[in-house]
Amino acid sequence: MHPPTLPLHTQLLQMASGYWLSQCLYAAAKLAIADHLRTGEKHCDDLARLTETDVTALYRVLRALASVGVFQETSAATFTLTPLAEFLRSDHPRSMRGTVVMLGEPQHYEAWSDILHSVRTGESAFEHRYGQGIFEYFGSHPEAAAIFEEAMNSFSKNEEPEILTHYDFSSFTTIVDVGGGYGELLGSILAKYPTLKGILFDEDYVVDHAAPTLMRHGVGDRCQRIGGSFFETIPAGGDAYLLKHIIHDWGDEQAIAILKNCRAVLPDNGKILVCEMVVPEGNQPSGAKMLDINMLVMCPGGKERTAAEFETLLAAAGLQLTRIVRTTEEICVIEACKA
Structure with a gap:
């Protein structure tokens, strides 16, 4: 019945x-x-x-x-x-506690109460309410930053098995995780592929706290931690540059700038791996369509993108979309190389 x-x-x-x-x-x-x-x-x-x-x-x-x-x-x-x-x-092992806490915290929940501001102006409700972008806010509010990183770890614990199952990293020698947080995904990849090396790249206030995660995965000796801004420069030395839930935080201009910085240090045989949801066409239900509204509210210019929008974005950065590897979750691996 x-x-x-x-x-x-x-x-x-x-x-x-x-x-x-x-x-x-x-x-x-x-x-x-x-x-x-x-x-x-x-x-x-x-x-x-x-x-x-x-x-x-x-x-x-x-x-x-x-x-x-x-x-x-x-x-x-x-x-x-x-x-x-x-x-x-x-x-x-697939705890959602961090995510649930983040979504209910005042800085997230109150920003959503200003959604009409975003709809009327196209601007971030978070920035309107708090007078600064969310990542600037995290830089001066360590407790909120820690809650955010725990939520990102929570996402990784649910998405990383799908990424590891559906994408083969064995052809690479060094993976640079751009904006990789505490290194949950990179740690899992290195643990599965014992000959791989890694570089975890994020803001100083993030990578300074990443050692316990990398040690828990048993990969601390194979992973460098480098602090900095991906709008300025990205560490060289990788043949794969991984960006999970990074590009969706930004509008096209900023996203292209990040991708161009990755391309600048990418070897000719290297790959850019963008891990994001891909918005489906039509009226079918999709978590990406709701996450897209969260990006509208929380991040200036942030949005989820369709496959066609990703192809256009990558081309503007001098990259060519080679394939989209889908998983049983909504997370996809969008693979690109130099055009």
Whole structure:
């Protein structure tokens, strides 16, 4: 039997009130409820004591989440993990906790409250509200920067198995991960290919904290960490330049500048590997179409792109699109070489 279809007005109401659910998820993730439940069910009194929260309010949030399959109330005010809630554990191999926290933090959530500014002007709502770009903001707000990098690690943990399964890195000798954060993806690649070397390139305030991730993957001795801006110069020495969720942060002019800087140090037989979602044509549902709106709100000029838009962008940087390697997730590897 198929579940009953909700009336159209109820479906619309659920869409409009979606932030009620996302903020409940944020509260549970921020309070590490799933971590507290990893050893088994707990009464709400115990959870409230562990999280220093109001027991009645916490119960109401967990009851609401249990109603959509996140946690389960096993007896009066006693909760346990569900398969869905497991992904809120910080130690889950594909944990989404970092992402859920980032999306609920004030600097992200409040920027979305100004979406009309973005729609009316085409400008970043984040920049309008905070008076600076998001990456400038991170440079002076280390706690927010750490939350962002943890979220990017969270994305990597879910996307890296797909990238590693569908793309063969064995022909390369040195991979430069441009804007590679703490090195979650690069660390996984180097771990799978023990003859490969890596260069992790990002802002100083990022790479200064990357050593634990690289050591966890056991690749610290094969990976250099270099700080700098990809708008100024990019380290030479690689035959593959990897950019995961970098190009979508920027408008065409800035994205072309980044790609040109990669091309400037790319050997003739080298490859540029842009890892992004590709927006499909037509009306079909796509996470890329919603992420595109997030880029509109959060990043000046940021956007997701179609395959044709990527081909045009790469050509403007003196590169030729060679193929798009798709995965079972929405992340793709967009491969390019010198034109």
